[in-house]
Amino acid sequence: MERIPILKLGGALIVTIQVDMHDRLAVALEEDLTAMIARTGARGVLIEISALEIVDSFIGRMLDNIAAVSRVLDAETVVVGMRPAVAITLVELGLTLTGIKTALNVERGMAMIRARLDEEDAQGPGSARGHDED
């Protein structure tokens, strides 16, 4: 089981991190997510990290990378389910995950992604995908 499964649901992709991440697995996840965004036209990526007891600079960089690449492909990344203790440690370490949106849980994260989709729908097709305003 050398790859992390990516679930497609509505306009979003959902990934649950539940194994220790290492270099190769992180690269594979980034590649798989990118390919899947391109294939499915997903507009949001939800990364659930409630299983993680530590978010160090390696994980932080991986999340940053995923968010940056997704953004280029016009998908928004939301990290959800972070444990309170992890959040405290992150801030203490000075890792504030700038560039990544976070939400308390999957439902709120999905709501964020849906809100963005609804907003763009309201603006009409094309207007939001070209010169993204936000």
Added chain:
Amino acid sequence: MERIPILKLGGALIVTIQVDMHDRLAVALEEDLTAMIARTGARGVLIEISALEIVDSFIGRMLDNIAAVSRVLDAETVVVGMRPAVAITLVELGLTLTGIKTALNVERGMAMIRARLDEEDAQGPGSARGHDED
């Protein structure tokens, strides 16, 4: 990371199996799912197994158990994402997963759960849940 995260989304719980299951982990998953169904009132459980290269009788029994316990708590279990090769092997082994519903992917699985919820809503509260008046 000794527990498998359970995501709550709408009226459903979503579990992605991506590590090798062993006895203790299977028991923990069953307990966690049961507790979470009771706490959240979830009406469906989606188990995504696309990462599994083998579904043997141990995994089959675990899925059966989860489905049976969930049913008692009035939640429907749908197993999704099974690899084609796994399906072939299952049938060859005579493990047909009776008592478990399956769907091709998460979206179809969620649709099955939503259809059930809609049907019950249409019948009016109380009628489908038996003696539960929520």
